[in-house]
Amino acid sequence: MVEKVLFVVFAALAVGSGVGVITRSNIVHALMLLIFSFVNIAAIYLLTSAFFIAVVQILVYAGAILVLFTFVVMFLNLRQYQSMEQLHPTQKWVALILTPLVLAEFVVVALAATWTAVGGAYDPETVAAGGGNVALLGERLFADALLPFEMASLILLVGMVGAVVLAAKEGHEYMDTRAWSGTDEERTPEFVEQEV
Amino acid sequence: MDIPIEWYLVLSAFLFVIGVAGVLTRRNMFIVLFSIELMMNAVNVNLIGFSRFHDNFIGQHFVLFTMTVAAAEAAVGLAIVTSLFRNRQTTMVDMFDLLKG
Known part of the structure; x- marks a missing residue:
């Protein structure tokens, strides 16, 4: 209780x-x-x-x-x-309709279904x-789950490398393959817009 | 079985729907990332509830792997946010519309 x-x-x-x-x-x-x-x-x-x-x-x-x-x-x-305006101008109306529907659906299914325990080996007394x-x-x-466990360490490594590559400031010598063709120009938003 | 499994499912449904609402309505990229974390936690609540319901450890193993993926996702997501912020000076997601037709 x-x-x-x-x-x-x-x-x-x-x-x-x-x-x-x-x-x-x-x-x-x-x-x-x-x-x-x-x-x-x-x-x-x-x-x-x-x-x-x-x-x-x-x-x-x-x-x-x-x-x-x-x-x-x-x-x-x-x-x-x-x-600034915090809510998305159009999507908030979609969300207003969709989210209560999804919630109602989840709750109805969870309460209406009959759940049967398979009765595994690790009940609290055994544990x-x-x-x-x-x-x-x-x-x-x-x-x-030894193989998935090792894969998890690989995912963390990939995430770490990805974060470093994505967040590193461009223009450093180790990033020179992505640097902007030798110009020392400051990268203003307009400049980026133009390049893209 | 002290707490019925339906309670876990209903709690998880509420948390997940809050996350969905946050992703759909908010413009700020950080709130969108927080909402994704909230949805991942909703899934974890389900897995823990079923792990207890079925008296095995499979659900708890899955939660460990979900947390690993969440950590990697948070790191990469934040790197993308900082990179976008540096280039566009905003975190509002509807401003990033270069690919919009």
Whole structure:
């Protein structure tokens, strides 16, 4: 019973701060609300006894990924865009019609379908007897999903290289294949427009 | 089974639809990226709920891989945003319309 109450509380907080994320015009406020939403989702993982995932959610999502977002938001001076129109002129009407329909569809399907558990080997008693969630999760991860695990490291490497290549300032000597034909001209928006 | 699986599905549906609404309505590229992260978390909630429902670890494995992809996506997405901002001095997505016919 207490789990259900806590689930509803954390779910309401996560959804509420999620609504805050897409309604704030200040990006830093939206970012803080997103972190709060992710921490609440981590609490829901704890209630589901997925302890390792809950810790990873806080460390990797609320810790690493959103700190990355915070850095970039604070590097770029975005305050001037707060006063601009925040909503897309035409797409907001499409969204107004489509999103309630999609939500209703999801909820109706989730509540109407009959879900049958297949009854796997790792019920809470077995997990507790076998050394807990973290130990068994690691054991199963390296037994069942070793190749995807290694592929994940490759994806991270590709993402890192891609980020460096995309974000590097053009015109440096290591980027000279993409430099603009020897001119030292400052790249104003009009200049870029002309080139493209 | 303490918490019914339907609750996870409904929570996940709400978070996902908030993400969809953010991507569709907002012009600011950062909010669009935040909304994508929100949608990924909605999927993760589903996977964790089903992992508990079926008493196995497959859903939790999938969440680990989703987080890996989310980290790579955030890094590449932010690199694209900074590159676009440097070239066009704006983060409003409807300003990037060079390919529009």
